[in-house]
Amino acid sequence: MAGGFLPYHEPGVVEILIIISFFFFLSLAKWVSAKIIQAGIIGQIAVGIIYGVPLANILEHTWQETFLVLGYVGLILIIFEGGLSARLDLLKQNFWLSMIGAATGVCFPIGLSYLLLYLGFGYGAVETFIIGAALSATSLGTTFAVLASASTTVNLSQTRVGSVLVSAAVIDDVVGLVMSSVIGRLGELSKSEDVNLGWLIGRPIVASVAMAVATPILTKYCFAPFFRRYIEYHFARFDHISNIILMVLVLSAFVSISGYAGTSVLFGSFLAGTFISYLPSKHPEGPFVVMSREEGEREIDKSPTFVHTFEVYLLGVQQYLMEPLFFASIGFAIPFVQLWTGKRIWRGIVFTLLMAFAKFIVGVWIILWKLYYGSKAHKDEESPSKTERSEGVEAEKPPDHVQQGSDWSLTSKTALLLGSAMVARGEIGLLIIEIGINETPYVSEEGFITGVWAILLNTIIGPVGVGLLVRFYGKEIAAGKDWGTQEDPLVAARSAADAHGAV
Secondary structure: OOOOOOOOOOOOHHHHHHHHHHHHHHHHHHHHHHHHHOOHHHHHHHHHHHHOOOOOOOOOHHHHHHHHHHHHHHHHHHHHHHHHHOOHHHHHHOHHHHHHHHHHHHHHHHHHHHHHHHOOOOOOHHHHHHHHHHOOOOOHHHHHHHHHHHOOOOOHHHEHHHHHHHHHHHHHHHHHHHHHHHHHHHHHHHHOOOOOHHHHHHHHHHHHHHHHHHHHHHHHHHHHHHHHHHHHHHHHHHOHHHHHHHHHHHHHHHHHHHHHHOOOHHHHHHHHHHHHHHOOOOOOOOOOOOOOHHHHHHOOOOOOOHHHHHHHHOHHHHHHHHHHHHHHHHHHOOOOHHHOOHHHHHHHHHHHHHHHHHHHHHHHHHHHHHHHHHHHHHHHOOOOOHHHHHHOOOOOOOOHHHHHHHHHHHHHHHHHHHHHHOOOOHHHHHHHHHHHHHHOOOOOHHHHHHHHHHHHHHHHHHHHHHHHHHHHHHHHHHHOOOOOEOOOHHHHHHHHHHHHHHO
16 A cells, blocks of 8 residues: 555574575575586575475475566676677677577577477377477576686687587577577467467567667667767766666666567667667777776776676675575575476486587587588688798798697687586576466376476586686686787777877
8 A cells, every 4th residue: 555664673593594594504505516527607596495395495486476577687687787898890700600509509409309309208299399499498597607717717708619608598588588489378279269370479589680670770870970979978976886877778768668569678788788889989098998997987087887886785795695696596496395206306317418419519610610610711721932941031830630630629618618508597488387387277297397407407508618628628718819819909000199199
């Protein structure tokens, strides 16, 4: 009732101790699992299983629901940060490779699901499609969390393989969430014949494509020119304050538009990040072109970038509060006790291995891409001139077989990294399969448990594999010229301008 109030009650000692222990063990479990298996998120999921409904149910149900909402906001922030820090030049350069990888990552899980579940285990055709759709989505939250955790060793977001990974994961998730919208309406088809099937399937697809096409066009030809001409230089007066206000408004607008249009708010969050990152001028003298956050805060005519503002205002609360709650909320949604019967275990493990392969195979495109374009580039290489050979000035090079062997070894490691990073399913997979069992009559309990086994184990296998690869080969992969770190044109332009000014 309007005008009322919530009576203030001091929380009990037991409630306080439960909350303190929950957040303490979230942090401790992340540290321990990061040290042991190079994947901190696994420990946080385990704490969610223990404290939530699946096992001990220590947290009150209302708290779990609240933490789930806060965790989902944390997921939005994780993806928004990913879009904000994404290299748009690399995303554009590798668009077709990302599309091919994403298509492979969607088609293989669904196709192999029919091979095992429909033909092997005897599940229904629609049930198999729903389970396969759940396993076709790569976890965006896990992907960006893994990229962030790897940044202590190497900044994968600045590498070409990292760009391909982000693009493919985003496309996979959009397709998965479109299918989740369709699956969520399948229950309506079984209850009523008045449902418009074309609109049911077409709305989320049209909304997603429309946002994906309209956002870059409107940004480039409308919003960015307006911002650079009338707004950009005023931002230098207020630094972080003006930045955070614009970021909140843009993120809220994209989340609202995507939600009401019928596509995923997570896709909207990523688009919001890329939209914000494209707005500022790329000219070396532009207010947002700075070499460090301190320069943007210190210089009168300069402003910290939007990434700098995110670090100041949001990164701490995201990393230490909302991100742990997000991964704990995944643990809340896992039917842990029901998993442990002999039949469910062996079926789940077999399906897990098949679904790991179905995403791991995406890394093969790195090798195929190298085979095609590498051989093409090799043919175009110019041989040294006669003059150089006669004068003996030709630079010494290792034998061809040694150079090619080293190059292919690095390409193979890069392919392993991409394939491993695509394996994790996480929140989107759980969302789709729970929609299937709760809102449609097609998914059985056995099918649900088999799918959950694969989602859970793949969410463990993927980050562990990436963590180990980054630990042992991260710097080597980042140093590679083909798939490693690519020079940021903004930084290069600013450095050149500074050097020219010094001269």
